[in-house]
Amino acid sequence: MAVTVKIPTPLRKFTGDKDSVQVEGATVGAALHALEVKAPGIAAKIVDDDGKVRRFINIYAGEDDIRFLDGLATAITDGAEISIIPAIAGGC
Amino acid sequence: MRDPKRLFARYGRQLLVDGADFDGQARLHGWTAVLAGDTSEWAQAATEACGRYLVGAGVGAIVAPSSFAAALQALDPQLHVLPGLDTVSPPVAHYWFASRPYGASVDVAVTDASAGYAAGQSGPARVTTLRFACGEPASPEVAVVVGAAAADLLLADVLKLEPLPAHVVIDWTDPTEPTMTRTPRSTDPPAEASQFAPRPGLLAEMRGTPTAWAPIEAEAVRGYPTETCGLLVREPGGQLKTIVCPNLQDRYHALDPNEFPRTSRTAYKLNERVIAKSADAGEALVAIWHSHCDAGAYFSAEDVRCAAPAGQPLYPGVAYLVVSVLGGQLRGAALYHFDPATGGFAAEHPSD
The missing domain is CATH 3.40.140.10 (Cytidine Deaminase, domain 2)
Structure with a gap:
């Protein structure tokens, strides 16, 4: 099923400056895999060597951070939007 | 806020300084001093001395290394003591102090046992380097003097008696005749702060x-x-x-x-x-x-x-x-x- 992946500014060098990419996938992980095929090198910026979403990256399936869903196994529906957004965090 | 009468009783000597008056004392109370030094005995002694002078003058809050935070608190139970960096190296200190405006504040760092180094800041991006030279390796006793000098420079700035210089050199090569040379701060803020490339406005x-x-x-x-x-x-x-x-x-x-x-x-x-x-x-x-x-x-x-x-x-x-x-x-x-x-x-x- 077709989903739209929103790409943040720092990662657009992998997508030819495109701010979104259409891919196929039934889960967030599958969509990222498809994204890597279209934009080689981007996946390593999003997930670490253990396949875990990097600390300073958030992946939202619709409105929800996938950390609170099923992670990369989170199922997505046709026409869904996946947003890759750098974290806004910090502390004293 | 402290009782003004108590402020006067304990820190009254600043009120006696020409131009300091009650407003100056209140500014001191409203400021936060930040102290940090490297691991050397010299730096620790200088930083602690600087802190003791600032607390004694009535600064309201202080960020201090754990090694002497309790000692400063003991000087003034009402002092607001905040945890700070226990050790810094000169480059780190420079960045650290450049990035800590604290709104209205005083920052002091003393590091480097051989050359002597202190940074003071009273407001965003105003770093003062205090360099110290003497004929022999600096002793902790001499470091106390340097720490006190740094405190004096900062107090004069807070009290609006004399602006914080850009650079200060204390030459103690001749033990009988130490000298202090101050280089005034440029009146051009962007040039002064260009090292840290601030963006205006x-x-x-x-x-x-x-x-x-x-x-x-x-x-x-x-x-x-x-x-x-x-x-x-x-x-x-x-x-x-x-x-x-x-x-x-x-x-x-x-x-x-x-x-x-x-x-x-x-x-x-x-x-x-x-x-x-x-x-x-x-x-x-x-x-x-x-x-x-x-x-x-x-x-x-x-x-x-x-x-x-x-x-x-x-x-x-x-x-x-x-x-x-x-x-x-x-x-x-x-x-x-x-x-x-x-x-x-x-x-x-x-x-x-």
């Missing part, structure tokens, strides 16, 4: 825009003692607007305490989706803001790590505003921009 605009500043101040005080956060955006009409966001840090901490070890007491995280919603409304992201509770308005190591984890900013061109809430009261604010030249974050100069 935004902080002043922010503080002068009620729709931007009032919500930040209110939320930071309301949320104390937990950190608060949000965005600053520019509306299509050009007006600055603050978006207050819930701090989700506790939710992430509960989900994964290993990856998110901090709670909202010392960290913040917001729902980044708010950016997309703001952009859909035609708003441009200008800055990301958060509060520090019982800590200064500095850009912490954690802030740097989260804002530019690989040395490159996650949000290029976006500034970071940090506000300091001490004891439930807003005590300072500072705005930081990523500086490509240094790979770090630099504080915006207040007069820019």
Whole structure:
């Protein structure tokens, strides 16, 4: 099923400056895999060597951070939007 | 606020100094001194001496290394003592102090046993280097004198008796005739602060825009003692607007305490989706803001790590505003921009 992946500014060098990419996938992980095929090198910026979403990256399936869903196994529906957004965090 | 009569009784000698008066004493009480030194005996002695002089003069709050924080607290039970860096190296000290405006504050660092080094700051991006030279390796006894000299320079600035110099050299090569040479600060703030590449104007605009500043101040005080956060955006009409966001840090901490070890007491995280919603409304992201509770308005190591984890900013061109809430009261604010030249974050100069 077709989903739209929103790409943040720092990662657009992998997508030819495109701010979104259409891919196929039934889960967030599958969509990222498809994204890597279209934009080689981007996946390593999003997930670490253990396949875990990097600390300073958030992946939202619709409105929800996938950390609170099923992670990369989170199922997505046709026409869904996946947003890759750098974290806004910090502390004293 | 302390009882004015007690202030007078304990710290009255500043009131006797020509030009200091009650306003000067009140300014001292409202300032935060920041102290740090490297691990050498010399640096520790100089830093502690500087701290003792500042506390004795009646400074209201002090950020001190753990090695002598208790000693300073013992000098004045009402002093607001905050944890600071236990050790710094000169380059780190320079960056550290350059990035800690504290609104109205005094910062002092003394490092390097051989050359002698101190940095003082009374306001954003005003770093003073204090270099010390003597014929023999500097002893802890001499370091006390240097620490006291640094304190005197800073007190004179706080009391508005004499502006903080840009550079100070103490030459003690002849033990019978030490000299102190002061180089006045340039009157051109941008040139003075060029090392840290501040970008002008935004902080002043922010503080002068009620729709931007009032919500930040209110939320930071309301949320104390937990950190608060949000965005600053520019509306299509050009007006600055603050978006207050819930701090989700506790939710992430509960989900994964290993990856998110901090709670909202010392960290913040917001729902980044708010950016997309703001952009859909035609708003441009200008800055990301958060509060520090019982800590200064500095850009912490954690802030740097989260804002530019690989040395490159996650949000290029976006500034970071940090506000300091001490004891439930807003005590300072500072705005930081990523500086490509240094790979770090630099504080915006207040007069820019």
